[in-house]
Structures are given as structure tokens and as C-alpha cells.
Amino acid sequence: MLRSTCFALPLALLACLGASLALPAGAATQCPQHFAAGSAPVVANPKLQSRTQEVCFEAFAVLHSGISRTPLYSAEHLTRANLEAAQDLSRKDSFHPELSLPAQDRAELKDYARSGYDRGHMSPNADFATRSAQAESFSLANMVPQVHANNAGIWAGIEGATRQLALKEGELYVASGPAFIGSDIKQIGRVLVPTHVWKVLYSPRQQRAGAYVVTNDETREYSTLSVADLEKMVGIQLLPGLPQKVRDAGMELPRPVSPHDRKGKAKKGQGGQGAQPAEEEFTLKDFSRNILDAIGRAIKH
Amino acid sequence: MTEQFKPYANEADVIRIGDLEIENGVDRVTLTGDIVLTKDKAGLALARELQALVEKVTKALEDDKALPEVVEVKEARAVKNPFA
Numbered sequence: 001m002l003r004s005t006c007f008a009l010p011l012a013l014l015a016c017l018g019a020s021l022a023l024p025a026g027a028a029t030q031c032p033q034h035f036a037a038g039s040a041p042v043v044a045n046p047k048l049q050s051r052t053q054e055v056c057f058e059a060f061a062v063l064h065s066g067i068s069r070t071p072l073y074s075a076e077h078l079t080r081a082n083l084e085a086a087q088d089l090s091r092k093d094s095f096h097p098e099l100s101l102p103a104q105d106r107a108e109l110k111d112y113a114r115s116g117y118d119r120g121h122m123s124p125n126a127d128f129a130t131r132s133a134q135a136e137s138f139s140l141a142n143m144v145p146q147v148h149a150n151n152a153g154i155w156a157g158i159e160g161a162t163r164q165l166a167l168k169e170g171e172l173y174v175a176s177g178p179a180f181i182g183s184d185i186k187q188i189g190r191v192l193v194p195t196h197v198w199k200v201l202y203s204p205r206q207q208r209a210g211a212y213v214v215t216n217d218e219t220r221e222y223s224t225l226s227v228a229d230l231e232k233m234v235g236i237q238l239l240p241g242l243p244q245k246v247r248d249a250g251m252e253l254p255r256p257v258s259p260h261d262r263k264g265k266a267k268k269g270q271g272g273q274g275a276q277p278a279e280e281e282f283t284l285k286d287f288s289r290n291i292l293d294a295i296g297r298a299i300k301h
Numbered sequence: 302m303t304e305q306f307k308p309y310a311n312e313a314d315v316i317r318i319g320d321l322e323i324e325n326g327v328d329r330v331t332l333t334g335d336i337v338l339t340k341d342k343a344g345l346a347l348a349r350e351l352q353a354l355v356e357k358v359t360k361a362l363e364d365d366k367a368l369p370e371v372v373e374v375k376e377a378r379a380v381k382n383p384f385a
Binding site for chain 2: 045047048067068089090091092093094095096109110112113114115116117118138148151152156180181182183184185186187188192193235259298
């Protein structure tokens with residue numbers, strides 16, 4: 001990045017002030033194209049910051065933590081053109097450790113082996129238009145330990161709803177990640193198991209943003225919240241390039257889609273028979289306030 | 302595709318039959334998603350792939366002389382939250 005030296009002369013100082021105001025609000029990043037307004041999330045909780053490393057992929061970016069050995073977020077820019085161009089998924093893929101990370105910081109396949117947990121994608125492979133981007137999504141730098149019923153159930157439904165909304169809106173900026181809430185956390189191998197997973201969506205067309213959060217268990221309930229509340233929950237400023245009023249306002253989010261319409265594409269010719277409304281499958285329940293209150297109490301102690 | 306898939310041989314392989322995603326693991330093979338077997342030649346091809354997969358899984362389990370009643374899972378440990 002180009003940065004000029006500032007001299008303490010009145011005119012230069014003014015110029016410097018102007019320049020610093022124009023700087024993006026986000027963290028330093030090698031791949032701004034994956035982030036809303038080109039601004040990467042800023043880690044606010046200093047305990048989350050240590051042993052983090054950005055990994056830029058073709059179609060998404062993660063901030064990886066060598067403490068949890070998971071991403072702290074995985075960010076992607078979904079466009080209608082890309083989703084429509086998306087080839088059918090490759091017939092063969094491979095989970096793999098992220099070799100660009102230091103060995104002591106990265107998850108290995110053996111950390112997850114015999115744990116009973118799924119390797120849950122944060123940016124899902126079905127979002128991506130190219131085989132190479134799909135293959136990269138199987139990096140363990142994009143995975144968290146996730147309960148299978150959650151990954152295959154409500155979380156897959158949220159991923160499908162996100163694709164459908166991106167098709168409708170034309171584009172969305174999306175980030176997804178884990179939350180680790182409470183005094184004790186489960187660990188498999190050397191990898192921490194998140195208590196919650198979340199997905200934040202920003203629609204440039206609507207100028208609105210909002211988030212889903214679910215507990216990492218067999219739940220069929222989800223909560224929605226504003227970006228500002230999610231940021232408090234996870235300790236990361238997720239959309240630093242957006243005006244505060246957008247981060248505060250929240251957004252009407254679609255219900256997670258039923259398992260029969262996960263692809264976020266037009267229904268394949270199955271007639272009307274399978275078209276059961278998804279409304280009853282997953283239910284909206286506002287539990288985010290309880291989590292935020294608990295975090296608020298913990299901070300006061 | 303299913304020819305190269307060796308059930309329970311590794312933690313890495315992912316293959317797809319229709320919209321069914323099959324993940325390999327040393328202690329489990331997981332099938333997620335759905336598959337529509339249409340009454341046509343494409344449906345028959347998918348059905349044969351699925352049959353080949355299930356036969357391989359069944360054989361691997363039958364051939365395991367020490368097959369347990371219930372697979373053993375390593376319990377997750379509780380650790381102090383490093384981020385709290």
C-alpha cells in the first residue's frame with residue numbers, strides 16, 4: 001500500500017488527515033475482492049488476534065486461528081452470474097490440511113478422525129463457479145467441527161437460502177464462521193468445537209445487512225440479528241466498510257430452505273408434488289439476546 | 302467414480318452420485334443430500350453407481366473380523382475457553 005510520510009506543516013498535515021480519512025476501515029488484506037467495500041474484518045477481541053493468518057483463495061478468504069485451528073471467518077462475494085455459471089459439482093473432491101499455514105497452527109485430518117463431528121464448510125463448495133474454487137473449499141482452513149445433523153440440516157438450509165437471495169438480489173457479500181461462547185469449550189484432537197455458527201449477509205442493492213446464528217447441535221431453530229449484535233457476539237468487526245446505521249439496522253432474511261431445494265436454483269422438473277412449503281421445517285426463535293446478555297455479564301466480571 | 306472409492310480407507314475422499322455427497326472416514330462413510338432415480342437410462346446409471354457403492358461398503362464391513370457392535374468415538378475434551 002502506498003503511504004506518504006507526513007510532515008508537521010499545516011498544509012501537509014491537512015493533506016495527511018484527508019488521506020487517513022480516505023483509508024479503508026478494514027484490516028490489511030491481500031484479497032479485498034472477497035469483502036464488502038474491499039474492507040476485511042477487524043478482530044476486536046485481542047485474544048482472538050493471536051496466531052491468526054489470512055489465507056486468500058480463488059473465490060473466498062479466511063482468517064485462520066492457530067489457537068482454535070479453525071477459520072474465525074470465511075468471506076465470499078456471491079454474484080448471480082457466478083451462481084448461474086456454476087458448473088455441476090465436481091464428482092470427486094478431497095478434504096486436505098492447509099499446507100500454507102504453519103504446521104503447529106493448522107488442523108490435520110487426524111484431528112477430526114473418529115470424533116463423530118463433520119468437517120463443516122464455512123464457505124460452501126456449492127457456491128463456487130469453478131472446479132478449482134470448489135476443490136479449494138475442502139481445505140481444513142475453511143472447516144469447523146460441526147454436528148452432522150446441524151451441517152446437513154439447518155445449516156445447509158441457511159446456505160441454500162443465501163444462494164437464493166444472491167440470485168434474487170444480483171449479489172451478496174457473505175461471511176460465515178464459528179463462535180466460541182462460555183467458560184469451557186470442547187476440543188477434538190487439537191481443534192476447538194464452536195458453540196455456535198453464524199452467517200452474515202450484506203446486500204449492496206438493498207443497502208442492508210443481517211445475520212443468522214444457530215447453536216452447533218441438532219437444533220431446528222435459528223436466530224437472526226443485526227451485524228452490530230453479531231459483531232459483539234463474535235468479537236470481530238465483520239463489515240467494517242459499511243456505515244454504522246447499516247450495521248445496526250438488521251435485514252429481513254429468508255427462512256432456511258428445505259432439503260428438497262438446497263441448490264438455490266430453479267426446481268428440477270419434479271412437478272408440484274415435492275413442493276411442500278419449508279415454513280414449518282426450521283423455526284425462527286430470538287435467542288441471540290440471551291447470548292448477548294450472557295456475554296455482557298461475563299465482561300462485567 | 303465409485304471404482305476408486307475405498308470405504309473406511311481414509312479421511313479425505315469425497316465423491317458424488319447425483320446430489321448425494323459421500324464422505325469417506327476411517328470410522329464412518331457419510332451420505333448427505335438426495336438422489337432422484339428417474340425412470341430412464343440416467344436413473345439406471347445412477348442406481349448402478351449407488352448399488353456399487355453400497356456393495357463396497359457392505360463388503361468392507363463384512364470382511365472386518367473385529368467389527369464392533371457400536372463404533373467407538375473419541376470423546377471431546379472440555380478445555381478452558383482461550384478466547385473468553
